[in-house]
Amino acid sequence: MEFEEIRKRAGEDVEKAATAEEIAAIRIKYFGRKQGEINALLKSLKDMSEAEKRELGPQIQNLKNEIEKAINFKEEELKAEGKETDITLPGKRTESGHLNLITQTENEIRRIFGSMNFSAIEGPEMEEEYYNFDALNIPPDHPAREMWDTFWMKPSSAKAMEGRGKKYLLRTHTSPVQIRYMEKHNPPFQIISLGKTFRYEATDATHETNFYQLEGLMIGRDVSLANFKFVITEFFRQFFSEKTVKVRFRSSYFPFTEPSVEVDVRLDDSKWLEMGGAGMVHPKVLKNVGYNPTDWQGFAFGFGVERLAIIKHKIPDIRLFESGDLRFTKKF
Amino acid sequence: MKFSYSLIKEIVPNLPGKTKFAEELAMKSFETDEISGDMMDIKITANRWGDASGHEGIAREAAAIFGLHAIPVKKTSLAQVKRKLGIQVAKGSDCYRYVGLLAELRRKRTTPSWMKKYLRVCGIKPINPVVDALNYVMIEIGQPMHAFDADKIKGDITIRKAEKGEKILTIDGGQYELGEKDTIIADDAQALAIAGIKGGKAAEITRSTKRIIIEAANFNPVSVYRTSKRIGLETDASRRYGHGMSSEKAKSGMERAVRLLTEICFLKPIAIADKYEVKEPKKFIKYDAERFQKITGVAVSKNQAAIILTKLGFKMRDDMAQVPAERIDISIFEDLVEEVIRIYGLNEIKAVSPVISIVPVHDDQMIIYRERVKKAFTGIGFDEIISYSFADYSPNAPEIANPISQDKAFMRTNLTRGLDEAIEKNKRVFSEIKIFEFGKVFDGVGKEHWSLAAAVKEKTDQFPLRILRGAVEEISWNMGIGDAEFVPEGKKLIVKAGKTRIGEVSVSADGERAFFEANAEEMMKKSEGEFEYEPVSPYPSVMRDVSLWLSDKTQVGELFEAINTVSGTDLNDVDLLDYYPDHENARIGVTLRFVFQSSKRTLTEAEVNVWMDKFGAVLGAKKGVEIR
Numbered sequence: 001m002e003f004e005e006i007r008k009r010a011g012e013d014v015e016k017a018a019t020a021e022e023i024a025a026i027r028i029k030y031f032g033r034k035q036g037e038i039n040a041l042l043k044s045l046k047d048m049s050e051a052e053k054r055e056l057g058p059q060i061q062n063l064k065n066e067i068e069k070a071i072n073f074k075e076e077e078l079k080a081e082g083k084e085t086d087i088t089l090p091g092k093r094t095e096s097g098h099l100n101l102i103t104q105t106e107n108e109i110r111r112i113f114g115s116m117n118f119s120a121i122e123g124p125e126m127e128e129e130y131y132n133f134d135a136l137n138i139p140p141d142h143p144a145r146e147m148w149d150t151f152w153m154k155p156s157s158a159k160a161m162e163g164r165g166k167k168y169l170l171r172t173h174t175s176p177v178q179i180r181y182m183e184k185h186n187p188p189f190q191i192i193s194l195g196k197t198f199r200y201e202a203t204d205a206t207h208e209t210n211f212y213q214l215e216g217l218m219i220g221r222d223v224s225l226a227n228f229k230f231v232i233t234e235f236f237r238q239f240f241s242e243k244t245v246k247v248r249f250r251s252s253y254f255p256f257t258e259p260s261v262e263v264d265v266r267l268d269d270s271k272w273l274e275m276g277g278a279g280m281v282h283p284k285v286l287k288n289v290g291y292n293p294t295d296w297q298g299f300a301f302g303f304g305v306e307r308l309a310i311i312k313h314k315i316p317d318i319r320l321f322e323s324g325d326l327r328f329t330k331k332f
Numbered sequence: 333m334k335f336s337y338s339l340i341k342e343i344v345p346n347l348p349g350k351t352k353f354a355e356e357l358a359m360k361s362f363e364t365d366e367i368s369g370d371m372m373d374i375k376i377t378a379n380r381w382g383d384a385s386g387h388e389g390i391a392r393e394a395a396a397i398f399g400l401h402a403i404p405v406k407k408t409s410l411a412q413v414k415r416k417l418g419i420q421v422a423k424g425s426d427c428y429r430y431v432g433l434l435a436e437l438r439r440k441r442t443t444p445s446w447m448k449k450y451l452r453v454c455g456i457k458p459i460n461p462v463v464d465a466l467n468y469v470m471i472e473i474g475q476p477m478h479a480f481d482a483d484k485i486k487g488d489i490t491i492r493k494a495e496k497g498e499k500i501l502t503i504d505g506g507q508y509e510l511g512e513k514d515t516i517i518a519d520d521a522q523a524l525a526i527a528g529i530k531g532g533k534a535a536e537i538t539r540s541t542k543r544i545i546i547e548a549a550n551f552n553p554v555s556v557y558r559t560s561k562r563i564g565l566e567t568d569a570s571r572r573y574g575h576g577m578s579s580e581k582a583k584s585g586m587e588r589a590v591r592l593l594t595e596i597c598f599l600k601p602i603a604i605a606d607k608y609e610v611k612e613p614k615k616f617i618k619y620d621a622e623r624f625q626k627i628t629g630v631a632v633s634k635n636q637a638a639i640i641l642t643k644l645g646f647k648m649r650d651d652m653a654q655v656p657a658e659r660i661d662i663s664i665f666e667d668l669v670e671e672v673i674r675i676y677g678l679n680e681i682k683a684v685s686p687v688i689s690i691v692p693v694h695d696d697q698m699i700i701y702r703e704r705v706k707k708a709f710t711g712i713g714f715d716e717i718i719s720y721s722f723a724d725y726s727p728n729a730p731e732i733a734n735p736i737s738q739d740k741a742f743m744r745t746n747l748t749r750g751l752d753e754a755i756e757k758n759k760r761v762f763s764e765i766k767i768f769e770f771g772k773v774f775d776g777v778g779k780e781h782w783s784l785a786a787a788v789k790e791k792t793d794q795f796p797l798r799i800l801r802g803a804v805e806e807i808s809w810n811m812g813i814g815d816a817e818f819v820p821e822g823k824k825l826i827v828k829a830g831k832t833r834i835g836e837v838s839v840s841a842d843g844e845r846a847f848f849e850a851n852a853e854e855m856m857k858k859s860e861g862e863f864e865y866e867p868v869s870p871y872p873s874v875m876r877d878v879s880l881w882l883s884d885k886t887q888v889g890e891l892f893e894a895i896n897t898v899s900g901t902d903l904n905d906v907d908l909l910d911y912y913p914d915h916e917n918a919r920i921g922v923t924l925r926f927v928f929q930s931s932k933r934t935l936t937e938a939e940v941n942v943w944m945d946k947f948g949a950v951l952g953a954k955k956g957v958e959i960r
Binding site: 100143188224249261297 | 360363574626669674689690732754761774
């Protein structure tokens with residue numbers, strides 16, 4: 001039990017030491033080359049049998065390390081005396097950058113739909129007339145097309161000038177991405193598409209010429225409106241972090257869905273809020289991409305990303321998102 | 333579209349109060365706003381103008397919604413009018429049906445006040461009894477009507493395409509030049525009306541008109557729509573025809589008009605013509621209750637469905653639904669599903685979790701990449717900007733045919749300008765600005781790519797270019813580009829990954845703003861490799877600092893170039909430790925720190941000295957460089 005005694009005594013010695021000199025003396029007392037106690041122990045090892053060495057060697061080594069550590073720690077402590085940090089100084093902020101609220105909202109939307117097994121896909125912002133309108137069962141030369149106030153591109157080639165070849169526009173919704181995806185993939189699947197869209201309209205607090213849309217599409221053997229209600233209610237519940245989320249449908253019309261509905265949401269006991277359009281994908285749309293509508297069916301929906309953010313964060317004006325005003329960006 | 337609540341109630345006498353009616357209609361049929369007084373604003377969807385652009389159609393919806401009886405509108409049959417009226421429909425005239433009736437006005441009376449009231453609620457100004465009654469037929473049953481002064485017509489009426497350059501003066505005083513694609517109603521001398529759009533002055537009804545020809549017609553909707561758009565004239569009639577309607581309605585319109593005009597003006601029909609050019613087939617759709625449930629998730633019995641469809645005007649025989657003629661929007665089973673579910677109640681649909689086989693979520697690569705880049709940028713203190721995709725002119729920029737304003741007439745070809753504008757907007761509020769944008773830019777019509785740009789605005793003594801370049805180095809490294817290089821080219825730095833040019837760094841003339849822009853798609857291609865582990869050297873590094881004077885014509889990049897010419901050393905890194913312009917003496921003080929380290933052994937003082945001599949020699953040999 002000699003070791004225990006030394007350990008205890010050394011601890012007390014270190015504890016009592018109040019000056020650098022005293023600590024130096026303690027160091028010599030234990031580790032001095034001539035009289036150091038630990039040194040003496042280490043030296044005694046060489047006269048021991050192999051079995052003793054194996055047993056006592058590590059113990060002595062541990063004791064040495066322990067005492068050395070205690071001495072070093074005390075030494076540091078004494079050195080630092082009178083130079084303590086003022087721990088009450090205010091923080092010096094390291095500022096990280098801020099994502100635009102649209103990006104944050106998109107990320108959140110992708111996370112929630114990802115959790116329900118929806119993959120995120122994208123498509124071009126400058127779109128062919130076919131994908132934006134015709135493939136979606138929006139007839140040419142019909143007032144239905146006026147539901148989407150469209151920016152058209154000036155034809156750039158001689159061929160296009162004569163009205164031949166593809167006509168381009170700025171996509172008025174993210175729905176063309178559905179068509180592009182379905183042309184290349186077989187059902188069943190569930191996807192969302194987020195991105196910038198364009199409408200030719202006068203801007204005010206609720207209208208923008210450049211805005212973002214969320215598109216969703218789920219196709220399977222028997223995907224129904226009831227399934228849509230489940231998915232979209234679940235989405236709103238997570239997105240708005242609300243316990244009581246009610247969703248209702250109103251009759252509506254979109255050429256690419258049949259039946260078509262408007263989706264309203266009600267958070268807690270507030271009033272009903274219009275969120276966007278939805279419905280069962282029109283059989284003509286399915287035919288246009290080469291699916292057999294008797295085998296496959298499903299729902300599609302389109303919501304405004306800014307609208308979701310405006311409701312969630314109580315933002316008064318849609319124009320703030322793309323204003324480039326960093327005071328707005330840095331708030332989120 | 334404006335509707336009169338009391339006129340709907342005349343057709344459906346047990347209609348609930350206006351508010352209740354508006355609420356239910358909004359849920360089950362159309363967006364509806366209650367306006368003050370008798371007026372309601374009902375937004376008829378683009379597919380329903382054919383049947384619902386008149387009070388009768390809305391009344392039918394109401395009858396179905398509330399399970400009420402609708403009183404049919406009273407009409408006068410014209411079966412006993414035997415004399416034929418001379419009317420020709422030319423081939424290719426896009427006229428589907430033309431019913432014309434020659435009749436005499438036997439007494440002049442004024443428009444009844446009830447009719448005037450309904451017209452006013454619907455936003456139509458009363459003019460004279462004949463015009464008012466015809467407008468009333470339009471708001472009541474949705475069929476546009478027109479009348480000509482029969483005694484002003486020379487010869488027969490022909491429905492034909494206009495000749496190139498044919499002119500018409502319309503009732504409202506408008507002058508239009510028509511072309512071969514526009515359909516007109518004409519007599520032997522001239523155009524009397526632009527078909528489905530507006531009547532002409534030539535045969536206009538006046539106070540002294542004694543005999544009239546009433547028109548109830550239907551035209552190819554595309555033709556009416558195109559003409560209306562081309563000449564820039566939209567009317568209540570053209571909007572209805574343009575959406576498309578059933579030719580069956582022409583006859584009911586005529587019969588209703590005759591009934592009303594008989595009451596008001598003692599109308600006496602003389603001769604009639606019914607040119608039914610394009611017949612409409614009867615439509616039958618089989619109702620399938622099982623498929624209904626598969627689509628909606630709601631079980632509705634066959635009987636319930638049949639009751640709803642019958643109220644909406646369908647004729648049911650077993651599972652077969654005959655579609656009412658005016659419902660041109662209904663052609664497939666899914667259309668029936670919509671009719672039944674909306675009236676039955678869309679909110680009877682209960683949420684049911686879909687049953688699917690899960691597949692790994694597979695987001696587009698660019699989405700994942702973009703999120704990572706954005707995170708990396710915000711991590712080093714850059715704020716994200718999202719700016720408009722529109723720009724003013726720049727060479728090769730795709731042009732918008734109908735821009736919202738002249739300074740937004742082109743698509744952006746880069747993001748840098750948007751960032752510059754953002755700096756301009758924010759510089760009064762923030763002294764130091766670090767921003768980035770990740771967005772689409774446009775290389776031509778139908779050509780676009782993802783671009784990544786960043787900008788730093790700082791006082792020149794803080795070297796914004798260095799801050800930006802450092803950020804780009806950090807981001808490149810973070811995004812898996814280990815070999816990003818900055819090669820000077822004129823006043824810019826070209827950013828290269830290996831041999832590929834991925835972007836460039838530039839600085840404003842005053843040196844306060846630095847910009848970086850890269851083709852993000854190229855960057856992503858270069859980022860796909862993963863880094864492999866390289867062991868950390870266990871041997872100590874040796875540092876040496878060298879201070880130099882540069883003439884103010886010499887660039888630091890030249891020093892690095894010179895250093896790179898020396899090989900065979902264990903030089904690990906060279907840092908620019910200090911850089912300060914000494915304007916008085918037209919020189920720049922520079923301190924470089926050389927860091928040597930070997931992965932195999934501890935370097936000796938002596939060998940490092942030898943290497944430093946070599947570096948000293950190549951630096952000292954450069955023109956404009958003086959070692960301090």
